[in-house]
Amino acid sequence: MKKTEIISLSVIILGIYIIFKSILDIVDQIIISMRYADGFRNYLPWILISLGIILLLVAIGYLLIIKSDSIAKFITKDSGDEHKVNYKVSKSEVLHLSIIILCLYFLVMLFPALFQAIYSFFSNFIYSYQDFRQLYAEQLMSILMYIAILLILLKSEQFSKWLEHIVFRDSNKDS
Numbered sequence: 001m002k003k004t005e006i007i008s009l010s011v012i013i014l015g016i017y018i019i020f021k022s023i024l025d026i027v028d029q030i031i032i033s034m035r036y037a038d039g040f041r042n043y044l045p046w047i048l049i050s051l052g053i054i055l056l057l058v059a060i061g062y063l064l065i066i067k068s069d070s071i072a073k074f075i076t077k078d079s080g081d082e083h084k085v086n087y088k089v090s091k092s093e094v095l096h097l098s099i100i101i102l103c104l105y106f107l108v109m110l111f112p113a114l115f116q117a118i119y120s121f122f123s124n125f126i127y128s129y130q131d132f133r134q135l136y137a138e139q140l141m142s143i144l145m146y147i148a149i150l151l152i153l154l155k156s157e158q159f160s161k162w163l164e165h166i167v168f169r170d171s172n173k174d175s
Contacts, residue, residue, distance in 0.1 A: 008072035009091060012167055013098045015064030020106060020149075022057040027141045029054065065167055091168065096160040103153035110146050117142035 029050035064071065117139040152159055 004069070004072040004076050005091065007075055008068040009094050009098075011068040011071050012065050012095065012163075013102070015061040015068070016099065016163075017102055018061030018064065019058055020102060022054045022061065024106065024110075024145065025057075026050065026054045027145055030141070065163070068167065092160065092164050095164055095167075096156060099156045099160050099163075100153065103149055103156065106149050107146070107153065110142070110149070113142050114146045 030047065121139040121143070
């Protein structure tokens with residue numbers, strides 16, 4: 001692999017991380033906005049601002065993934081005389097491993113929130129809270145987010161092939 005290919009893969013991994021983190025942040029922003037807003041009129045501006053910022057971050061992550069080769073060439077100022085690094089792992093294997101590592105990172109990071117959500121979900125049936133719908137939405141979002149990341153981890157090979165098709169469709173698949 002050339003130095004630009006290694007930097008390109010690093011930029012792709014950074015883009016994936018930004019997109020995953022933005023999706024996790026949107027859930028937190030929705031929950032916080034629902035909790036502290038007095039009504040829909042007060043809730044709407046906060047959620048629109050949050051959505052705008054998070055959509056901007058997702059767009060930045062997407063651009064990092066799609067334009068990773070251009071960014072790598074700009075960073076290394078590709079002069080054409082760079083040497084190959086003796087690294088025998090292909091791009092697709094590095095991408096697949098990075099998806100697994102990122103999913104495991106997010107699963108470990110969200111593990112305490114999952115148990116708290118499950119505990120709160122069952123305690124809502126025992127004790128009747130007035131804001132049950134709001135608490136139910138929070139717990140359901142946390143559980144669904146954890147399940148989504150777990151599914152990406154379990155289907156990481158298909159996810160990496162799909163991502164590889166998007167990212168490496170123009171470049172050759174040599175490693």
